[in-house]
Amino acid sequence: MRIKNFLFHSFAQIFFPIFLVLFFIASVVIFIRIASVTFVIKISFFELLSLYFYTLPTMIFFVIPLSFFIACVLGLSRLSFDYELPVLFALGMNPQVIIKIFLPIALLASFSLLILSLVLTPLSDVAYRQFLEERKNSININLQAGEFGQKLDKWLVYVQKGKEDTNVYENIVLLSLAKENNKENQGLIFAKEAKIVNSNGTMEVILENGKVYRKLGEYFERIGFEQLILRNAIQAFDGAKLGLIEYWQQAFYSNKRQEKTKRNLSMSILLSLFPLMSLFYYPFLGIKNPRYQKNYTILQAMAIVGLFYALMYLCASYIPLFGLVLLPLVWIVVGYWLYWHYIKRFY
Structure with missing residues (x-):
């Protein structure tokens, strides 16, 4: 012992x-x-x-x-x-x-x-x-104003100014990271204001007063808009x-x-x-x-x-x-x- x-x-x-x-x-x-x-x-x-x-x-x-x-x-x-x-x-x-x-x-x-x-x-x-x-x-996204490399689903995001706890942002730039046919989509969006909301289980990014630039072959297409809504269905956690x-x-x-x-x-x-x-x-x-x-x-x-x-x-x-x-x-x-x-x- x-x-x-x-x-x-x-x-x-x-x-x-x-x-x-x-x-x-x-x-x-x-x-x-x-x-x-x-x-x-x-x-x-x-x-x-x-x-x-x-x-x-x-x-x-x-x-x-x-x-x-x-x-x-x-x-x-x-x-x-x-x-x-x-x-x-x-x-x-x-x-x-x-x-x-x-x-x-x-x-x-x-x-x-x-x-x-x-x-x-x-x-x-x-x-x-x-x-x-x-x-x-809950769409409680943490986008920091003035920072590069931030991601929002399939978009790379830059915002110049954000309003605290409202998910409203000013002067936003979105670069698409989605791939189509193994080629990167060259979509680029500029908007004066953006608001992120949860609408019946769908994340919506409501963009106001902006422009969309898309590459079509050898040319670029520019589209102006007063309001553009990007939607992404919120996926439930399959292991819950x-x-x-x-x-x-x-x-x-x-x-x-x-x-x-x-x-x-x-x-x-x-x-x-x-x-x-x-x-x-x-x-x-x-x-x-x-x-x-x-x-x-x-x-x-x-x-x-x-x-x-x-x-x-x-x-x-x-x-x-x-x-x-x-x-x-x-x-x-x-x-x-x-x-x-x-x-x-x-x-």
Whole structure:
């Protein structure tokens, strides 16, 4: 029991600082991603926090496996180079004891990750996309006066002046981004005033007093207008009514999201099982002889993690369902061979 508490204490001292640092870095990345949304739609501070909380399950899901692996390896490595593990081995402790001690927390970590990836992540993903679609459908468009590169559906938009919270803009320029017969439509519209409204589920851009320029062969056509209405039907979010089972069932029948869902399912399960599958890698990387070996543990751990992530991505992309069996089997066998060849024979 004392050895178990001793190892858990060493693990916890490293796990929580690493987790918090990675969580902070991931949060910064998420906020940058959410900030990019505000270039398209207007959201309040509390809505921004809502989007952040929608991404929490995915963020935690990717942070925990890396933190867990590094903490297990570095915890053992620190005990090795402090001569505490060599003393325990000299007193008769077997490396298998370390594996038995880490097995319950690896099971707990993998179970928690499966809940995060297969239950909470799909629900938060649907909620996130539904929230964005609802905000877009509310026609609360965020067009900034004087800024270039803004998009409104299939139009590139520039406005000289905008009236706050009214969706009314002055001196607007629209360049069509639509493609017809693989050739870009050269439509260009100038208008003195534009108003964006939601009319019975259709987004309408009402343009007043302007001109349309279109390329017809070798010539340009100019059309003047007093009022021009551009309409675009608002599309409902097709995943709004998806339940948890229906969400993952998309991986097993033909639909536009089948390949992506199949890849996500494979990656979710493989990454969830990573702490449990890597049980033999913890002593292999963490147990060192401080008298004869140098401390390259963190580099070795990052190399192993990078290799697993690369293999996971390849399996999920090219053999998603078969990879769910192949990668765990190969990873465990290789890990056991390394553990037996480099650790078990000598301790």
